[in-house]
Amino acid sequence: MLKLAPLTLLVLLACLLPGWAQVPPTLGSIKVQGKGVKVGPKKEQPFRKRFYLLRGGLEANKALVDRLRAVEPASRDCFYCRSKASPEFIDWLKEKNCETPYCREITAEDVKKVPEFQAAYRKGLTQFRRPELARKWITTNLPAGLREGIYRQKKTLLAGLLGDATPLQSVMTDSNNAEANFIDIPMGAKKTEKFFVSNLLPVEMDGKGYIWVCEIEITPGKLAPLPLHTKKCETIIRPLPVCAAGSCDNK
Amino acid sequence: MRTALRILVIALVAVCSAAWLLLSATAQKRRNEFFHNTAAHKKIDCASCHKTPTANSVSVRGFPDVADYPGHSSCVQCHRSDFFQGNNPAICTICHTAPSPRNGTRFPFPVRSRSQEFTTIFPHNAHQDIIARNERPDGTVPAHFVNASFGGLMENAQALAYARATDAAPPADDPPPQFNNCAICHQTLSAMPKFGNRQPMRAQALVQASLDSFAPRAEFFKSTPEGHASCFSCHYQGQKPVRTDCAGCHRPAAPYLASDVITRYSLRFDHQPQHHAIKDCTVCHVRITQNSDISTMKDADVPFMTCAACHDKDFEKERKNRAESIAAKQPAFQCAYCHVSEIGRFETPASHRIP
Numbered sequence: 001m002l003k004l005a006p007l008t009l010l011v012l013l014a015c016l017l018p019g020w021a022q023v024p025p026t027l028g029s030i031k032v033q034g035k036g037v038k039v040g041p042k043k044e045q046p047f048r049k050r051f052y053l054l055r056g057g058l059e060a061n062k063a064l065v066d067r068l069r070a071v072e073p074a075s076r077d078c079f080y081c082r083s084k085a086s087p088e089f090i091d092w093l094k095e096k097n098c099e100t101p102y103c104r105e106i107t108a109e110d111v112k113k114v115p116e117f118q119a120a121y122r123k124g125l126t127q128f129r130r131p132e133l134a135r136k137w138i139t140t141n142l143p144a145g146l147r148e149g150i151y152r153q154k155k156t157l158l159a160g161l162l163g164d165a166t167p168l169q170s171v172m173t174d175s176n177n178a179e180a181n182f183i184d185i186p187m188g189a190k191k192t193e194k195f196f197v198s199n200l201l202p203v204e205m206d207g208k209g210y211i212w213v214c215e216i217e218i219t220p221g222k223l224a225p226l227p228l229h230t231k232k233c234e235t236i237i238r239p240l241p242v243c244a245a246g247s248c249d250n251k
Numbered sequence: 252m253r254t255a256l257r258i259l260v261i262a263l264v265a266v267c268s269a270a271w272l273l274l275s276a277t278a279q280k281r282r283n284e285f286f287h288n289t290a291a292h293k294k295i296d297c298a299s300c301h302k303t304p305t306a307n308s309v310s311v312r313g314f315p316d317v318a319d320y321p322g323h324s325s326c327v328q329c330h331r332s333d334f335f336q337g338n339n340p341a342i343c344t345i346c347h348t349a350p351s352p353r354n355g356t357r358f359p360f361p362v363r364s365r366s367q368e369f370t371t372i373f374p375h376n377a378h379q380d381i382i383a384r385n386e387r388p389d390g391t392v393p394a395h396f397v398n399a400s401f402g403g404l405m406e407n408a409q410a411l412a413y414a415r416a417t418d419a420a421p422p423a424d425d426p427p428p429q430f431n432n433c434a435i436c437h438q439t440l441s442a443m444p445k446f447g448n449r450q451p452m453r454a455q456a457l458v459q460a461s462l463d464s465f466a467p468r469a470e471f472f473k474s475t476p477e478g479h480a481s482c483f484s485c486h487y488q489g490q491k492p493v494r495t496d497c498a499g500c501h502r503p504a505a506p507y508l509a510s511d512v513i514t515r516y517s518l519r520f521d522h523q524p525q526h527h528a529i530k531d532c533t534v535c536h537v538r539i540t541q542n543s544d545i546s547t548m549k550d551a552d553v554p555f556m557t558c559a560a561c562h563d564k565d566f567e568k569e570r571k572n573r574a575e576s577i578a579a580k581q582p583a584f585q586c587a588y589c590h591v592s593e594i595g596r597f598e599t600p601a602s603h604r605i606p
Contacts, residue, residue, distance in 0.1 A: 029556070050380060050540070102382040102485065133314055140487045147490060151381045172379055172540035174531040181537045183554055223556065 025221030028185040032171070032197060034178030036229035040206025045178045046228070049203050052167040053182045057194035057215040064196075065213055067161050068236060073202035073209030075240040079153060081248035083145045088114045099150055106138050116146060154201055161200055168195075187220045197226060202238055209238040285345045287368045288503055291329065297497040300325040304494075315487065315494075316479050319360050320346040366506035373500070373545040379533075382432055433532045436481045437473040439522065444472050449514040454597040457583035463592040470523050472513050502546070517589035526561070555602040558589070566603070573599065 030053070034046040054061055076099055080090050092114050096104055111117045120141035124134030127141070139147055171180040187193050194217050202209025214233035218224040226232055286292065302322075304315035311318040326342065327334060333342040343350035346357045446467065476482070482500065486492060492499020522528065533540055535557040542548055559566060569586045576584040586595035 048379075100381055128315065130309075137314075137484050137487060139485055140483075140489050142489070144489060148381060154380075170376070170541055171537065172533065174534045176529075176531045176534055179534075180540070181554075181556075183537060183556070 026187055026189070027183075028187050028193070028195075028218040028220050029223045030182040030185070030195065030197065030216060030218060031223055031225050032173065032180045032182070033225055033227040034173050036227050037178070037210075039208075039210065042206070044205040046173055046199065046203050046205070046210070046212075047175045047178050048172055049178075049199050050170050050172045050201070051180055051182075051197055051199050051212075053169045053171075053185065054165055054167050054196040054198075055193075056196055057217075058196065058213070060194070061165065061196045063163070064161065064165050064198075067163070068198065068200065068211050068213060071157070071161065071202065071209075071211070071238065073204070073238050073240055074153065074157075075207075075209075075243065076150065076204060078241050078243035078248050079150050080146070081243040083149055085146055086115045089116045089146065092117075101139055101142060101147060106135065108135060111135060111138070116142060158201055181223075185218070187218075190220070192217050192219050197233075202240075204240060207240055207242070209240050211236040211238070284365075286506070288506075293503075298495050301497070312478070312480070314480065314483060316483065317360075317494075320357055363509070367509045368504060368506050369501040370504045370546050371500055372502055375539045375542040375545070377543070379432065379540045435484075436476045440469045440472045440474055443469045445512040446472065446518070447512050447514045448518065448591065448593045449516045451516070451594070451597050451600065454600055456596050457598055458585065458596050460592040460596050461585055463587075465519060465591050467518050468521075471518075471521050473522065516594055518591050518594075519587075519589050555600075562588070570599070570603075 032051050034049070037045050039045075054064070058065060076093065077090060080093065092110060093099070093101075093103070098104060106117055111121045117138060120138045121134050123141040124137055125131060128134050128137065168185065169182050171182055173180040182197075185195070194215060197212075197214040197216060199210075199212055202211050204210075212228045212233045212235055214226055214228070216224055216226050216232055228235075300321035301317050303317050305317055305319040308314070308316040308318040323334075330342055334340055336342070339350060347354070348356045348358055479494075483494060486500075487494050535553045537554060537557060538548075538552050542552075565588050569584070569588050572584040573586065576582065583596065585592045586599075
């Protein structure tokens with residue numbers, strides 16, 4: 001009986017310990033900070049840009065980094081120029097730095113100015129018979145290429161860049177401070193772990209394409225700041241092709 | 252022996268009668284309810300019954316929509332016999348308020364009080380991507396995609412600086428900014444909704460809730476889309492999923508009664524003060540831009556860390572009050588900065604503790 005006592009005590013301890021012990025945190029978090037990035041005379045910042053989180057540091061994601069270094073970014077102007085968008089349409093996008101016509105409300109003034117909007121509005125008027133509805137639903141009558149083409153192109157580029165790599169998470173920077181939070185990053189029992197953070201798709205600023213490639217080591221339970229302008233990140237700057245209206249090739 | 256046989260026959264007749272009554276009642280009940288998820292209905296394409304748009308939609312909704320029930324022809328192919336069951340066939344009451352040859356009045360479509368059979372598929376992440384601007388608009392409070400013209404932007408950068416420096420309400424001629432990307436679907440309410448406390452699932456209540464007379468205002472809450480209005484402005488045609496692709500947005504689910512009660516952990520949170528209103532929604536709703544399936548969202552999902560970024564001193568006071576009350580072996584202090592007492596009386600969750 002006495003021989004069994006230590007064993008009983010051990011079993012009892014094993015049962016009770018989980019309740020007593022503080023469960024160590026197993027989730028990490030990273031705050032991407034784009035505030036320090038100021039590009040060109042307009043001091044552009046990466047507002048509303050998507051960043052991706054992958055396990056492992058730069059070394060573990062070397063193939064991806066190599067692909068990012070070699071990427072040939074396409075500019076918004078060239079995309080729409082090749083899509084045969086009118087100069088007025090491109091100017092409308094550029095006016096508020098939009099990528100797609102979904103970016104902002106298309107006003108009655110815009111309809112007057114931009115031929116694509118005029119055509120879509122006329123179609124809508126015939127179909128919906130209500131001027132206000134034809135204007136508000138104008139994108140439903142725009143050609144697919146102008147409507148979502150740039151988004152599709154970016155998705156294709158992203159799939160090519162990622163290859164077999166699968167991001168753990170992706171988040172978008174806000175428009176207040178160009179900040180984004182990766183939260184609840186599963187880390188298991190590890191004390192620290194290296195992660196790879198990048199926007200992957202070149203961000204168009206001041207006529208160039210910007211890619212941030214970052215490595216960060218994080219500890220569970222602590223928010224790890226990741227300022228894009230510090231040495232934690234390498235900035236890959238790629239020249240963007242220039243396409244003035246009507247002078248782009250149609251590749 | 253003969254008596255026993257008689258009893259057996261009587262019992263058998265009683266059981267059979269009861270079973271018949273039960274089955275016919277169930278069948279009757281089923282005939283006046285419509286279920287999409289029956290084996291026979293699941294084989295049919297949605298568009299073979301639902302016409303988009305229905306003839307009444309513009310007058311009822313103001314835009315082309317599915318605003319009425321399918322016609323008789325959709326039902327009669329399989330349910331012809333049900334249409335001739337008695338003087339007042341049960342099948343008619345699925346759509347008609349008081350079925351009779353002279354009264355064709357139908358319930359408003361859809362009947363909100365009936366059980367729902369579909370959940371909505373909505374990827375916030377894709378929507379955030381396609382509408383992104385390359386930069387914060389000059390001279391504008393942070394806002395991003397501005398389609399569908401739900402309200403205007405406050406074109407005044409000074410208001411942003413003013414709001415950062417003060418906590419005061421904006422001047423009357425400077426309305427708070429509309430974050431149009433989110434505001435297309437989620438608008439500030441003007442009428443008081445039904446609301447309630449969202450109860451913590453695992454935490455223990457430390458004390459009885461003290462009397463709390465706090466009452467939120469309508470503007471504390473945001474709407475959620477109840478129809479196709481905000482979807483069809485882009486997806487009516489062209490942009491997939493289009494209006495006829497019901498399965499593009501609706502996923503079959505076990506029937507459930509949708510609640511119109513908005514529940515919150517932090518009922519005291521007000522979106523309207525300038526220091527909140529000037530912020531991009533994603534500053535606090537941090538997971539929204541990564542969410543690809545609305546059904547995986549537990550709630551509006553604001554992690555505590557986003558509140559603590561500005562309010563940590565306020566929270567520190569609450570933590571101190573609670574710690575002191577417990578140390579003094581008094582009833583636990585009920586946190587009241589964000590919560591009403593119904594929630595503030597619970598034990599402090601791990602997320603609220605100092606790391």
